[in-house]
Amino acid sequence: MNPFSTTTPGVMPAPPRRWPQTGYPAMLTATVAWHVVILAGWLLKPAAWPWWLAAIFVNHAIFTVTGLLPRTSLLGPNWTRLPAGKHNADALALTIDDGPDPVVTPQVLDLLDAFEVRATFFCIGANVQRYPALAREIVARGHALENHSQVHVHTFSVTLPHALTREIEAAQRTLEAASGARPMFFRAPAGLRNIFLEPVLRKLDLRLATWTRRGYDTRERDPQVVARRLLDGLAARDILLLHDGNAALTADGKPVILEVLPRVINAARRQRLRFVTLREARVDA
Helix, strand or coil: CCCCCCCCCCCCCCCCCCCCCCCCCHHHHHHHHHHHHHHHHHHHCHHHHHHHHHHHHHHHHHHHHHHCCCCCCCCCCCECECCCCHHHCCEEEEEEEEECCCCHHHHHHHHHHHHCCCCEEEECHHHHHHCHHHHHHHHHCCCEEEECCCCCCCCHHHCCHHHHHHHHHHHHHHHHHHHCCCCCEECCHHHCCCCCHHHHHHHCCCEEECCCEECCCCCCCCHHHHHHHHHCCCCCCEEEEEECCCCCECCCCCEHHHHHHHHHHHHHHHCCCEEECCCCCCCCC
């Protein structure tokens, strides 16, 4: 045995980190400092406790509202567009959420093959457990499989750190076990999060990714409206959001994403833009 080794015998070393360690979000630091000030004030002037309690409520209200803003970076690093630089000067990212779906996802994969486009699929762990072959197929066809939580709970934005870790880590294990690919990106359910999320993502070596523009295709049944929302002002480095899971249906019963994708891809190519996965868009890739 190597006497200078730092690895415990019989234990696999942790994989190397793929994201640089940065400082904690300013809002988290400010919140901690604010609570320290409030505690000190209460100790010095306990009779003013209603004011100190009100200050805590105001602080919590601020970061709760902030968590309802999917595209903000106040709570930590957040990809709302692809990183700047020559590498992404003509690139777009197509991201597809809430799958895999046994009916819609295979059709989406065939369509993407026909157009020779690679996408990033943010999959729900529970769905991957039901349809592991589809998760493997996504990766086998050259797309990226990323973390969209294990069960996509609607209370995600008010979840405490331990439960957040359990939910996201479960999806990491599920997606990697099914596909052999360890997720690098995370997207919160509905894009909503809270002040505890970034430390959890840092621990699990994940980077938050939201979007530049979305089509609201889980409730909008008109493909023209969805396509217009995605294409109005389309520019290099945009991140587009569609859904294969929970997809709305057109008037004739067809999943909206299947009608929208050809329009978006053709419009992007007329602008001489190419599609990449989020992984390919990393400037250090």
